[in-house]
Amino acid sequence: MTALIELKSVEKHYGDYHALRGIDLEIRAGEFFSLLGPSGCGKTTLLRTIAGLEEVSSGTIRIDGRDMKGVAANHRPTNMVFQSYAVFPHLSVAENVGFGLRRDPRSKVEKARAVEQALEMVGLGGYGKRRAHALSGGQRQRVALARALILEPKVLLLDEPLSALDRLMREQMQLELMRLQRQVGITFILVTHDQEEALVMSDRIAVMFDGQIGQLADPETLYRKPANRRVAQFIGKMNFLPGRMLDQRGAIEVAGLGRAELAPEQALPAGGEITVGLRPETLAILFDGDTAPRRETRGTVAEVVYYGDMTYYEVRVDGIDRPLTVSMKNLIGRPVLEVGATTRLAWDERALVLLTA
Amino acid sequence: MGLGNFTKSEGGRAAMLLAPPFFYALALLALPILAVVLFSFWTQDFMTIDTSFTLANYREFFDKPIYTVLLGRSLMVSGIVTLVTVVLAFPVAYFLSFHVRPERKSLWLFLITIPFWTSYLIRVFLWKVILGYNGVINSGLIGAGIIDEPLSFILYNVNAVIITLAHAFAPFAILPIFVALEKIDRSLIEASRDLGETRLTTFFRVTLPLSMPGLVAAVLIVFIPTIGDYVTPELMGGAGGKLIANMIQTQFLQLNNAPMGAAIAIVAMICVTAIALAFVMLNRRWLRGRG
Amino acid sequence: MKGLPLRVYAILYLLFLYAPIALLPLFAFNDATIIAFPLKGFTTHWFGDLAGNAALRQAVGNSLFIAAMTAIFATLLGICAARAGAMARFPGKGGILGFVMLPLVLPEIIVAVSLLIVMRQVLGLNLSNWTVIAAHVLICTPFSIAILNGAFQNLDPSIEEAAMDLGESRLSAFRLVTLPLVMPGIVSSMLIAFTISLDEFIIAFFLTGANPTMPVYIWGLLRFPAQLPVVMALGTILVTLSVVLLVIAELFRRRGLARAGIKDTGGFL
Numbered sequence: 001m002t003a004l005i006e007l008k009s010v011e012k013h014y015g016d017y018h019a020l021r022g023i024d025l026e027i028r029a030g031e032f033f034s035l036l037g038p039s040g041c042g043k044t045t046l047l048r049t050i051a052g053l054e055e056v057s058s059g060t061i062r063i064d065g066r067d068m069k070g071v072a073a074n075h076r077p078t079n080m081v082f083q084s085y086a087v088f089p090h091l092s093v094a095e096n097v098g099f100g101l102r103r104d105p106r107s108k109v110e111k112a113r114a115v116e117q118a119l120e121m122v123g124l125g126g127y128g129k130r131r132a133h134a135l136s137g138g139q140r141q142r143v144a145l146a147r148a149l150i151l152e153p154k155v156l157l158l159d160e161p162l163s164a165l166d167r168l169m170r171e172q173m174q175l176e177l178m179r180l181q182r183q184v185g186i187t188f189i190l191v192t193h194d195q196e197e198a199l200v201m202s203d204r205i206a207v208m209f210d211g212q213i214g215q216l217a218d219p220e221t222l223y224r225k226p227a228n229r230r231v232a233q234f235i236g237k238m239n240f241l242p243g244r245m246l247d248q249r250g251a252i253e254v255a256g257l258g259r260a261e262l263a264p265e266q267a268l269p270a271g272g273e274i275t276v277g278l279r280p281e282t283l284a285i286l287f288d289g290d291t292a293p294r295r296e297t298r299g300t301v302a303e304v305v306y307y308g309d310m311t312y313y314e315v316r317v318d319g320i321d322r323p324l325t326v327s328m329k330n331l332i333g334r335p336v337l338e339v340g341a342t343t344r345l346a347w348d349e350r351a352l353v354l355l356t357a
Numbered sequence: 358m359g360l361g362n363f364t365k366s367e368g369g370r371a372a373m374l375l376a377p378p379f380f381y382a383l384a385l386l387a388l389p390i391l392a393v394v395l396f397s398f399w400t401q402d403f404m405t406i407d408t409s410f411t412l413a414n415y416r417e418f419f420d421k422p423i424y425t426v427l428l429g430r431s432l433m434v435s436g437i438v439t440l441v442t443v444v445l446a447f448p449v450a451y452f453l454s455f456h457v458r459p460e461r462k463s464l465w466l467f468l469i470t471i472p473f474w475t476s477y478l479i480r481v482f483l484w485k486v487i488l489g490y491n492g493v494i495n496s497g498l499i500g501a502g503i504i505d506e507p508l509s510f511i512l513y514n515v516n517a518v519i520i521t522l523a524h525a526f527a528p529f530a531i532l533p534i535f536v537a538l539e540k541i542d543r544s545l546i547e548a549s550r551d552l553g554e555t556r557l558t559t560f561f562r563v564t565l566p567l568s569m570p571g572l573v574a575a576v577l578i579v580f581i582p583t584i585g586d587y588v589t590p591e592l593m594g595g596a597g598g599k600l601i602a603n604m605i606q607t608q609f610l611q612l613n614n615a616p617m618g619a620a621i622a623i624v625a626m627i628c629v630t631a632i633a634l635a636f637v638m639l640n641r642r643w644l645r646g647r648g
Numbered sequence: 649m650k651g652l653p654l655r656v657y658a659i660l661y662l663l664f665l666y667a668p669i670a671l672l673p674l675f676a677f678n679d680a681t682i683i684a685f686p687l688k689g690f691t692t693h694w695f696g697d698l699a700g701n702a703a704l705r706q707a708v709g710n711s712l713f714i715a716a717m718t719a720i721f722a723t724l725l726g727i728c729a730a731r732a733g734a735m736a737r738f739p740g741k742g743g744i745l746g747f748v749m750l751p752l753v754l755p756e757i758i759v760a761v762s763l764l765i766v767m768r769q770v771l772g773l774n775l776s777n778w779t780v781i782a783a784h785v786l787i788c789t790p791f792s793i794a795i796l797n798g799a800f801q802n803l804d805p806s807i808e809e810a811a812m813d814l815g816e817s818r819l820s821a822f823r824l825v826t827l828p829l830v831m832p833g834i835v836s837s838m839l840i841a842f843t844i845s846l847d848e849f850i851i852a853f854f855l856t857g858a859n860p861t862m863p864v865y866i867w868g869l870l871r872f873p874a875q876l877p878v879v880m881a882l883g884t885i886l887v888t889l890s891v892v893l894l895v896i897a898e899l900f901r902r903r904g905l906a907r908a909g910i911k912d913t914g915g916f917l
Contacts, residue, residue, distance in 0.1 A: 051813060052813075053809050053812070053813070055366075072812070072817070072818075073809070073812045073813050074812050074813070074814070074815045074816055074817055074821075078813070079813055079814065080809075080810070080813045082806040082809070082810055083806070084804050084806050086804055086806040086807045086809065086810035088807060088810075088811075088825055089807075089829065090825075090828050090829055099811065099814050099824075100814035100815045102815070102816075103815065144810075147810075147814065148813075148814075151814065151815070366736075367735055367736035368735075368736040368737060368738035368741075369738070370735065371731075371732040371735035371736055371737075371738055371741065372732070372738050372741070374728045374729075374731055374732035374735070375728065375729060375732040375741065375744055375745070375748075376728075377724075377725055377728050378725040378726075378728050378729040378748045378789060378793075379744050379747070379748060381725055381785070381786070381789070382747055382748045382750065382751070382786065382789075385763065385766075385782055385783070385785075385786045386750065386751060386754075386759070386762070386786060387747075388766065389759075389762030389763050389765065389766040390758070390762045392762060392765045392766050392769075392770055393758075393761060393762045393765055396765055396769070406769065445661065448654055448657050448658070449657070449658050449661050451654065452651065452654040452655060452657070452658045453658070455651070456651035456654055456655065463898075463902070465658075467894075467898055468662060469662070469665065470894075471890075471891060471894060472665045472666055472668075472669055474843050474844075474847070474890050474894055475669055475847070475886065475887045475890050475891070476847050476863070476866070476883055476886045476887065476890075477847055477848075477849060477863075478849050478863050478866050478867060478870070479672070479866065479879065479880075479882075479883035479886070479887075480668050480669065482870055482879070483668035483669070483671050483672065483883075484668055486668075486671055486675070486683050486684070487667065487668060487671070489684065491684040491685065492684065492685075493671070493685065496684070496685040496686070497685075524664065524665070524668070527661075527664075527665055528665075577753060578752075578753060581753050581754070581755060582753065582754075582755050582756065583755075584755050585754075585755020585756045585757035585758060585850070586755075586756070586757075586850065587757060587850065588849060588850060588867075592870070602755070602757050605757055605761060606757065606853075606854075609761055609764060609854065610853075610854070615761075615764075615765060615769060618761060619761065619765065622757070622758055622761050622762075625755075626755075626758060629755070
């Protein structure tokens, strides 16, 4: 598949502030792509440079093979859904959706039909005559979507589109956006700080820190094989354990857990200090009759956090400074342990992730 | 960085937009005031201006008692007007902010600002009608049998000037105080009550300190312009109620002595600015001392 | 009821504010040349005198011209400053905005004498309506900025970006989206500047040319007791006119807020 959007060593400075530091990125046609990162990481700036709302300080952006240097926002094949939705308050819903059709050669009737179709697509059929400022947040969002999609852009840019919605509405809109993207086949680029949202919706995710891309991968790889400690920390929960490389074939010594074998491709020179990561759900507390399928260690429960469907335990293990976080499903008949209980802990060396930095 | 790049950044475009009002104010405010400063060091020689540098105007200002008396009276009148206006205005602003329903607030503000927009000259003149020998107050009081002779201390003296100015600047005092009171988070007042303060102590420990910026703005916005008014003292002040602005006006328009007028204007400006700055600083220190 | 003493006080305060204006129509329709109580009888001939006064008609014409020009120029400068104020920072921006607002707190006589010196002595210009307009634009611009600031700062900055993103140039985005949204503010600013200029005396007295403005003419009339009832009649008309203009300005301001979908929180300034 060829790249629809290519960014080469894109830099952005605001005075002394270095917002984007050498971004190299390719986004494929038809992809649902997310820019994920904490606030201030440069993800919105990157989106705005693609939209043409910000000039890059250096580097090139190509969309569909065309260099976008000097091409203003109104001449780019991109459209944007703004964080505040930016629905024009002085216009009706239909006028908002039809805003970008001003220079469209089609007749008034055809345009009106297109507007109605776009509104139906986002579930607002028959809302055309309403005043924009009388709409709810979720409805404004749909107007903003219809308004952008009616222009059939090559790329739809979404700047934190769900952050202003409440939880229930957000989850509903996530599914709807995914359905919409499959339906229209347009490339979506989503900016979000919500890792769960990015994991649920995206084909691929670029995790950004300090104006740089920390890792670019599909959701599963990102979760299972985070490239470094920062990415691992930002996406999901993870235990970090100090360790040491024992030989070139992947044998390591992990604090509190003992000797383990890593997959050979993770091997590093022997003798080096390393950090290994372990997801809470790959650990398990062993109850009376259980036996560990692979490896086992002992610990003491230091903290219990009950979530309803899950219980998170902090388990203190000899040889590790910080207790390990272990998540357990609250299955039928499975008791919730109390603080101070001694317990056995099952772990699996296949779940160990070697982390640089 | 060329102009092209400059206009591409938003800050650059903002700077370009700000240029016209800035240069207008520079050309018609800053440069003219510089010219006034320059003139104050020159002298009027009948029809021509003697442009040799001299402090003669300033010397005359401080040698002849008339100028310093007028300036002193002006500062006193402005001070009293400010005090009266702000003290009278505060309860109104407080009422507006705390006791008027939100949807009625703009109506009240509108009612308060309307008199301010109506002909200043005629308003001042009407105070003459109210305060005059056979004006509203005197004929009313005589008619009611309270007094036999018209009251004379309310027209053609400093009192009349103060009353009239206090009336003219009333909305100027109310609006900034109101804005400051509106900005106060109402939960701060509830928190104070929750922590054991009474309604009164809450006012002095929370509401008043937080409304200080508005009070300071009100004081400045009344004190400074009142110094420059010559209409009210001319119409209401009589012989003993003239102020420094009348003298500036006389020097410029009747005596045709622009340099002397300029010097008086400069001295008056410096005094007003110094007092205003001292007030702001004292207020800051007071607030910090409490905090 | 809570706050009753305050309410009574506020109403008394309003009476104090309106006392002089309330007298205007009484004397404008009073059949006596002396402005004093008791009232003599009803007449409208002071208004008739007004209409027949050619000098006054000319003064009113001058003032209307000056006020209209002032309204246009002050609002244009106000739009520049208010829009810049709502945009990105640049070094010195706060200082420049403060400087532009300075005439708001400057004694008017300082503005008057400094401009008189520059116009007459430095530039050697003859005083005319345009010298008054120049000064009035200077003192009205801060008011325009204050009103327009409200309009521009209530705007969501991404609204204009959205228009550009949907295919409009920077200029057409401003015309199609920003301008309609701030238009009520612009009308309101023009009306306020017009009203201020129409009423301004202190500066106009210094800078007016051979043909006086209306307040300068009124000032002249105030010295002739026989003319006072005519002044009262004129004042009545002016007050009515200002109130009408202000009501219109206020309605526009509110419509602007409603259009932007914002709840009303206060009045002018």
